[in-house]
Amino acid sequence: MHFGPHLLLAALEGLVTSAVLALTALGLSLVFGVMRIVNVAHGEFFMLGAVLAWAISTAISGHPAVGFVAALVIAPLLVGLVAFLAEWLVLRRLNYNPESTIVATIGMLYIIQQLALTFYGPEARPVEPPFSYRILLPWFGYSGYKLSVVAASAILLVLTWLVLTRTRIGLIMRATQYDRETAQAFGIPVERIYAGVFAVGAMLAAIAAVLIVPISQAHYLMGQDPLLLSFIVVIIGGLGSLRGTVVAAILIGLADGIVSMFFSPTLAKIIATLVVAMVLVFRPQGLFGTTQR
Amino acid sequence: MADKNGFFDLSKTTLSRRTALKGMAAGAGLALAPGFVRYSQAQSSAPIKIGFQSHRTGIGAAYGRWYEKTSAAAVKAINDAGGIGGRKVELVIEDDGTDPARGAEVVGKFAKQHKTDIVFGTLFSHVVIGSAPAAGENKIPYFVVSEGHHVASTKLNRYVFQPGITDVKSQIKSMAPWIAANAGKKVTQIFPDFAFGYDHRDYLPPALKAQGADVIAQIAIPPTESSFTKYFPQIPAETEVIYHVMVGPAVLTFVKELGEFYGSQRPQLFGFMDSLEAVDINSPGLEFLDGSHFWEGSPRYAQPDDSAAQQAYRAAVGIDDNGAAVGDPKDVSTASHMFGCWETLYVVKKAMEDAGYKGPEDRAKLVEATEALKEFAEGPEHPQGPKTFNGKIHQCFGIQNISKVEGGKLKVVHKTKIEDGLYEPEGDYTTQAL
Numbered sequence: 001m002h003f004g005p006h007l008l009l010a011a012l013e014g015l016v017t018s019a020v021l022a023l024t025a026l027g028l029s030l031v032f033g034v035m036r037i038v039n040v041a042h043g044e045f046f047m048l049g050a051v052l053a054w055a056i057s058t059a060i061s062g063h064p065a066v067g068f069v070a071a072l073v074i075a076p077l078l079v080g081l082v083a084f085l086a087e088w089l090v091l092r093r094l095n096y097n098p099e100s101t102i103v104a105t106i107g108m109l110y111i112i113q114q115l116a117l118t119f120y121g122p123e124a125r126p127v128e129p130p131f132s133y134r135i136l137l138p139w140f141g142y143s144g145y146k147l148s149v150v151a152a153s154a155i156l157l158v159l160t161w162l163v164l165t166r167t168r169i170g171l172i173m174r175a176t177q178y179d180r181e182t183a184q185a186f187g188i189p190v191e192r193i194y195a196g197v198f199a200v201g202a203m204l205a206a207i208a209a210v211l212i213v214p215i216s217q218a219h220y221l222m223g224q225d226p227l228l229l230s231f232i233v234v235i236i237g238g239l240g241s242l243r244g245t246v247v248a249a250i251l252i253g254l255a256d257g258i259v260s261m262f263f264s265p266t267l268a269k270i271i272a273t274l275v276v277a278m279v280l281v282f283r284p285q286g287l288f289g290t291t292q293r
Numbered sequence: 294m295a296d297k298n299g300f301f302d303l304s305k306t307t308l309s310r311r312t313a314l315k316g317m318a319a320g321a322g323l324a325l326a327p328g329f330v331r332y333s334q335a336q337s338s339a340p341i342k343i344g345f346q347s348h349r350t351g352i353g354a355a356y357g358r359w360y361e362k363t364s365a366a367a368v369k370a371i372n373d374a375g376g377i378g379g380r381k382v383e384l385v386i387e388d389d390g391t392d393p394a395r396g397a398e399v400v401g402k403f404a405k406q407h408k409t410d411i412v413f414g415t416l417f418s419h420v421v422i423g424s425a426p427a428a429g430e431n432k433i434p435y436f437v438v439s440e441g442h443h444v445a446s447t448k449l450n451r452y453v454f455q456p457g458i459t460d461v462k463s464q465i466k467s468m469a470p471w472i473a474a475n476a477g478k479k480v481t482q483i484f485p486d487f488a489f490g491y492d493h494r495d496y497l498p499p500a501l502k503a504q505g506a507d508v509i510a511q512i513a514i515p516p517t518e519s520s521f522t523k524y525f526p527q528i529p530a531e532t533e534v535i536y537h538v539m540v541g542p543a544v545l546t547f548v549k550e551l552g553e554f555y556g557s558q559r560p561q562l563f564g565f566m567d568s569l570e571a572v573d574i575n576s577p578g579l580e581f582l583d584g585s586h587f588w589e590g591s592p593r594y595a596q597p598d599d600s601a602a603q604q605a606y607r608a609a610v611g612i613d614d615n616g617a618a619v620g621d622p623k624d625v626s627t628a629s630h631m632f633g634c635w636e637t638l639y640v641v642k643k644a645m646e647d648a649g650y651k652g653p654e655d656r657a658k659l660v661e662a663t664e665a666l667k668e669f670a671e672g673p674e675h676p677q678g679p680k681t682f683n684g685k686i687h688q689c690f691g692i693q694n695i696s697k698v699e700g701g702k703l704k705v706v707h708k709t710k711i712e713d714g715l716y717e718p719e720g721d722y723t724t725q726a727l
Binding site: 006009010013017064117121122123124126128129132134136140141142143215216217219220221222225257260261265266 | 349350351352354355357358514515517518519520522523524525526542543544545546549550553554555556571572576577578
């Protein structure tokens with residue numbers, strides 16, 4: 001294959017990775033930004049979204065699009081509910097202590113993963129895409145659904161940004177992020193905001209998973225890779241910075257697509273890790289992060 | 294860290310008599326729980342214990358579940374017919390997480406804690422290679438059902454056997470003539486980047502060369518990869534056949550993305566069933582495979598010429614004519630590999646009875662008796678077909694099936710002969726000390 005088409009394919013693949021990664025990492029970044037909690041179980045909420053998407057889309061007969069849309073609505077809501085309960089049952093009891101919550105979310109990771117193994121099983125199961133249009137380029141074919149994932153993700157990112165910057169609830173969340181105690185003094189119900197943010201963070205991961213599950217499959221171990229990549233993205237972009245998260249996701253996704261296509265996937269991972277190390281050494285707050293007060 | 298709730302403040306808790314009694318009861322319960330039982334010296338009436346190293350979790354979990362089902366069915370059949378040498382057989386199952394380090398620990402646990410007679414049942418080649426030294430150190434016979442060439446390469450040790458499934462080197466050698474004659478002469482290989490894939494990488498090129506065909510590109514893919522489109526541009530345009538063998542949970546994505554990439558303008562495809570084990574061949578996106586060919590160890594779909602033994606085996610394991618669990622058509626089996634568990638357990642039975650096996654003190658005798666085996670006739674004990682066994686390299690050799698995807702089913706179109714897959718032994722385990 002010639003260089004041009006090759007690069008195009010690499011860029012397309014990279015964009016799909018970026019799109020899903022941006023959504024997942026945004027959830028992680030939001031939870032850290034507002035709550036100062038490193039949510040190690042984030043990847044499992046992603047996995048849970050995919051597994052529920054499979055369950056919902058197989059329960060609904062008819063055109064695959066119906067099942068998929070139902071999954072896109074119901075699965076994130078259920079995952080949000082699980083996250084809400086986890087926040088209420090566990091994180092709140094630990095007073096959001098940074099060290100304890102890391103250990104607690106590691107525990108959640110294993111509990112969710114093993115429950116999925118017990119009730120869903122070890123198989124990788126497919127979800128039918130809502131439409132299966134194959135875009136025929138002169139050099140190769142490409143899945144139309146994959147491109148729609150990029151579009152859907154872009155819309156969701158813009159929506160999240162609008163909510164955070166243009167609505168009252170967004171203002172309250174930003175106020176809580178900026179200074180928890182002052183916000184509380186001004187009558188903001190910080191605990192309720194925390195529960196909501198934790199649920200929304202998990203829901204973003206779940207939405208990303210529902211979008212990706214017709215491309216890859218639902219599997220109980222699928223949360224590990226997104227978790228690692230999300231951490232890389234969030235560290236490079238700056239913990240808590242939404243703009244940084246999105247920019248870093250696009251950067252990492254495209255670099256991963258292009259490097260792994262022209263060189264090797266292992267080299268792409270090496271470079272990503274190296275970038276993280278360099279960022280931590282030279283700009284510990286991340287590209288767009290602000291230093292903590 | 295502030296301990297606001299006083300979880301760690303011992304002065305707050307007082308030990309009541311009731312709590313102490315509860316603790317003692319729990320301790321006694323633990324001591325009685327499986328794994329903590331003190332075993333008496335194996336009596337002639339005590340069951341023979343087979344330690345089953347199972348991939349219950351990790352990337353091999355779908356295989357592990359069917360390996361357990363098949364082994365349980367074989368043990369039931371053996372026990373119903375009087376057991377091994379009149380003693381009942383019992384499976385002791387431990388999960389290895391499809392992880393080599395844990396695999397070695399599990400072998401040690403079987404040898405020292407459960408005191409099983411043998412260890413059995415491992416599939417993934419990296420786990421076998423990681424566990425084999427532990428089997429050698431503990432001098433416990435280790436019967437794997439792995440398909441890899443590592444046992445026959447004689448690079449493991451005298452305690453490791455593979456008597457139930459043919460190794461990859463032999464499979465490739467026996468099928469290369471068919472590939473070269475029917476699929477094409479210019480072959481691109483796609484394989485997982487670990488031990489099992491390396492068997493394919495190393496043995497396919499010489500086997501095809503001998504038939505006048507060439508491997509023109511080799512593409513290694515990490516076993517944990519979840520997206521594959523990025524590898525496809527490496528496939529040379531002049532490729533006539535794509536030879537694919539993939540493992541792990543992402544196999545379905547691999548085939549789907551290959552379909553999106555090529556559409557109907559694809560080269561011929563020859564795949565190892567490993568690429569689709571436990572996956573329904575009629576899954577959305579797999580229409581692309583129609584007309585392509587697969588290696589199958591034992592056919593997934595019931596064939597018109599199935600022997601009575603094959604039919605009885607399928608019924609005993611509980612798979613229907615489509616190779617899925619009876620009553621759950623979505624629960625597709627790993628038919629190409631799991632027959633090896635059934636056959637291996639019958640080999641163990643034969644070898645133990647030949648050796649007059651009494652207990653762990655006879656393990657060396659069991660090794661020698663297994664090495665003395667020469668062939669296994671087709672029948673209820675070996676439903677996949679007849680096999681020969683080479684005691685020097687601890688490996689069996691059987692027939693292979695090449696199947697074509699037709700109308701959403703796999704139809705066997707060619708069966709190899711045992712002689713097609715024989716090669717010069719690379720060493721001799723029997724010269725090693727026991």
